[in-house]
Amino acid sequence: METLRALTPADVSACVALAADRDWPPEPAKWWFLLTAGTGFGVFDGVDLVGTAVVTRFGDVHAALSMVLVARGHGGRGLGRRVVEHALAFADIPLVSLYATAFGKPLYEKLGFRSVGRTAGHFGTLTAPPSGVSRPAGRADRARVVAEDAAVFGADRSAMWARLFDFAHEVRVADGGFAASWRNTDRLMVGPVVADSVGTAKALIADLAGDGPARVDVADPELAAWLSANGMPARFEVDQMVRGDLTGDRGRLYAPVMQALG
Template structure:
């Protein structure tokens, strides 16, 4: 798929009860490879595979039109995307509905992730500053994530509303349907992660996806309760040091 398919992608999403997320779809189609299933001229299924170097592929935006459900089309498009990427590791985030399909494809659940929404009632910490050493940030991201994501970052520096660094790590925030999504958050401690989130969220409607229980409790206690949980699933070896990854860029990018 290309950017010309964007209206059909957002229409398909809305038809399945998802938000349109036009900016997010456009970004993913730039940094990843989109695959569509068509019935004539109508888009009836999608997935996006974002490849990081030669080692890791993030699978996202797996959708099938309600009129075409129950035919194995979701499995078909995901299998095609994984075969095309050909990396030893792949990851995705799955709801309880999608999890059985991904288990059949060899994915295993490695952690639960909670989406926290609201307005953070904590003042900015003031510990962060705009990023200057972009190459250093990208190198640290690769070490933490376990794959080279420099191509994604080349786009994200322009797409994100803010990217900041501190002595303890770095964080970004990008706009999605009127809400600021805080991610990624990479830090050497949970306290450093809290300080970065406070600076990036900056008192407006925000979302943070987290696995760390202390960070989750802090968000819940300060105006950002968890609204849903999903499984992060991995196929193949799992690299990096994800103990420092307190929030992903977005679930679509692992």
């Protein structure tokens, strides 16, 4: 008999094991961040974790759904839908966003989500040199970063940023925007990237990507072409899906913090 309960950071190792069962990367730091910034739910078969979903609320305006997984031996029994519906009921917010693979997209469509665009994950070592137009963010910059993020995303994410400033590898600011990076397993993740132009977005990414493996998730075709031409080709694509209507100045959001956070 399966049981469903909230997950805690103590469940990170079980989440990592479930991810490995579905050939996902281990990502313990990412799981920890999501389970502290949001609320995770798990379906357990005895002591074994066999299904997960995480929901991260941004006030009463927006929630991001992520980390929806079902163990191989438990597919086809409705566990994915059960844990997702539970997470959505917990969020109780009209606007929910997520990124979906082709495998997961049909479930989300049945639950009222629609695709609003495609995002590509670009991996590699960036060959473009640092731009020099940005600088490390100081404590005096934090209020500006949080306010600009809220304007772009359409929701106050100050609670997330309170954790992200410490979790991030680096946060940089420029006259036209800001960006962050964080370390995930063997690569540096670049995001969010908020900029007043694609040129500023390129400069921020160049200053953050470093000289080793990195990943950036982007939808803008010009930025995607620049990444591909500079050592970071697209490796996969996903659908950005929403239930409700996105708000904020989305044209300035060139890359998310991570797909799990919209």
